[in-house]
Amino acid sequence: MDTKKVASELVELLGGKDNVISATHCATRLRIVLNDDDKPNKQAIEELDGVKGVFSASGQFQVIFGTGLVNKVYGEFASITGVGAKDTDGGEKQVDHSDAAKKKMNPLARIARTLSNIFVPIIPAIVASGLLMGLLGMMTAFEWVAPDSPWILFLDMFSSAAFIILPILIGFSAAKEFGANPYLGAVLGGIMTHPALLNPWMLADAVPESIVFFGMNVELLGYQGTVIPILLVVYIMSKIEKGLRKVVPNAIDLLVVPFITVILTGFIAMLFIGPLGTWLGNGLTWSLDFIYNTAGIFAGLIFGGLYSTIVITGVHHSFHAIEAALIADLGVNFLLPIWAMANVAQGGAGLAVFFLTKNKKVKEIALPASFSAFLGITEPVIFGVNLRFMRPFIGAAIGGALGGAYVVFMNVFANAYGLTGIPMIAIAAPFGTANIINYLIGMLIAVTGAFAATWILGLKEDTTKK
Template sequence: MDTKKVASELVELLGGKENVISATHCATRLRIVLNDDDKPNQQAIEELDGVKGVFSASGQFQVIFGTGLVNKVYGEFVSMTGVGSNASEEGEKQVNHSDAVKKKMNPFARLARTLSNIFVPIIPAIVASGLLMGLLGMMTAFEWVSPDSPWILFLDMFSSAAFIILPVLIGFSAAKEFGANPYLGAVLGGIMTHPVLLNPWMLTDAVPESVVFLGMNVELLGYQGTVIPILLVVYIMSKIEKGLRKIVPNAIDLLVVPFITVMLTGFIAMLFVGPLGTWLGNGLTWSLDFIYNTAGVFAGLIFGGLYSTIVITGVHHSFHAIEAALIADLGVNFLLPIWAMANVAQGGAGLAVFFLTKNKKVKEIALPASFSAFLGITEPVIFGVNLRFMRPFIGAAIGGALGGAYVVFTNVFVNAYGLTGIPMIAIAAPFGTANIINYLIGMLIALAGAFIATWILGLKEDTTKK
């Protein structure tokens, strides 16, 4: 494939490089912010060599190329338009893609995008911890080594570290997102997890000491493993830091701004925001736990059926914050298995399209895109196949609802977030063989349900593309 030619044709069909504000890419998609969203010739772009689908969401015009190919096209696209992270300073457009995206979003979408930008970079650490916990659980359950073995000691350290210092990780990432100094954000996370404070993540039965400060009784309780408190604290820190930089002379900025920022925000965190954030976080966890245990199968039906629709909006990445809070407070993530059913169902519907369609190009896209969904990457099959004909997307919603109901009914849990589909088996393993078996049965129900529903609904290939 001539990626330079594809990129050149894409620029032209987007309305020229003057219509491009910024661009970036993820694992499968080229994501572009445009001046005028009505200029692109979407139907012509869908016919370009290598393009697996086109859609607009979250303030971005997104073109699906697939893993590997998107990197090559992006490189050519950047050189032609002068945008993106590789743009030079010589006459090219220096626009922050995240800021450009947010300007085109409503307040709710901006909040979701902000949470996504904070938590997505942390996913590798959480996934690694979940897998290490799984390995530790198997070594203990199957007695591969003695309970007092150094293996158990070290793996316990390795698996719990990310959750113990989670406020530090979030503090660094959130400060970057809020436009503050990320190292000051990490320091605030360190203050909230200081060894002087009782670690509630490791010592749940212990009672914290308290001190009287300025007439207030302050519990020396740490925030290890928490999410909402550090988010609130770093947001306040970013406002304080930015405000100080406007009034403090440049000559003493390095001495004054970090000093006042850390001291002032530290007191605010320990006296007010930290306890409030903990209360809010516990309330959110309690509410979700109540819905899960009360609505049961019905909750699985609704969440499993609607999740893929939420994916279209891009809001789903903000769920990582909720999942992290569940793991910190309850030790389990009961939402991810439901999301996984919706993803697998999209693959089942795409597989049905592969057998139903007579369009050769659709067949070429449908099969690999379906297997990609089974591995947890659903954008190619959603936007390149199922939404294109709509009925398969409805069939996938049916399969996702059935699978979601089953995993809720059988109480399937995982200990991390960020993995779905087949790879999620690894983070379901710590909860036993029955947990894995029920997860696999749920996957089968979701896949078969979506395949059968799509087959019954049929395929109208002459449907006008929208």
């Protein structure tokens, strides 16, 4: 494939390089922010060599090329349009892609994208902790080592560390996203998890000490493992820091701004925002737990059936924050198995399209895109295959609903977030063999249900461009 030719043709079909504000890419997609979203010729772009699908979401025009190829196309695309080039001549700096995309989103999508940008970088730490907890659980359950073995001590330290310092991790990531100093965000996270405060993870029957500060009774209780308090605190910190930088002279900025920012935000955190955030977080997890235990399989049916539709809106990016709160407060993530059912169901529907379609290019896209969904990456099959025909997308929703109902009925859990499909087996394993088996059965139900529903609904290939 001549990637330079493809990139050049793509630029022209987008309305020329003057219509391109910024661009970036992920593992499979070229993401472009445009001045005029009506200029691109979507039908012609879909016919370009290597293109597996085209859609608009999250304030971006997105072209699916697939793993590996997208990197090469982006390199040529950036060279032609000038996006991503460094400012070396003292001229106007390039537009930040994230900021450009956010400006074109509605407020709800903007909040979802912000939460995603905060929590996605933390996923490796959460997944590692979840796997370490699983290893610790197996060593204890099968008595591979003595209970007082150093292995138990060290693995307990390694597996719990990320959750104990979670406010520090979130503080750093959130400060970057809010445009503040990330190290000050980490400091605020450190204040909220200071050893002088009673660690709620070790609370048991212990009662935190209280002190009187300006007539206020303040409990010396830490925020280890919490999510919402540090998000609120760092958001306020970012406003304070930015406000100070506007009025403090540059000559004393380094001395004055960090000092006032930390002391002001620290008091606000300990006296007001921290307790409020804890109350909100507990209310959120209690509500979700109540719905899960009360609605049961109906919750699984609804969430599993609607999740892929939510993915199209981009609001699903905010779910990482909710899942992190569930793990911190309840020790389990009961939402992720439902999302996983919806994802693999898209793969099942994509497989049905592979067998039903007579279009050679659709066949070439459908098979690898479906297997990608089984690994937790659904965008290629959703936007490149199922939504193009609509009926397979409905079939996937049916499969996701059936699988979601099953995993809720069987109480399938995960102890981390960020992995679905086959990789999620690793973070379902810590809850035992039965948990894994029920998860696999749920996947089978979701995939076969989506395949059968799509087969029954059929395929109208004359509506591929709808």
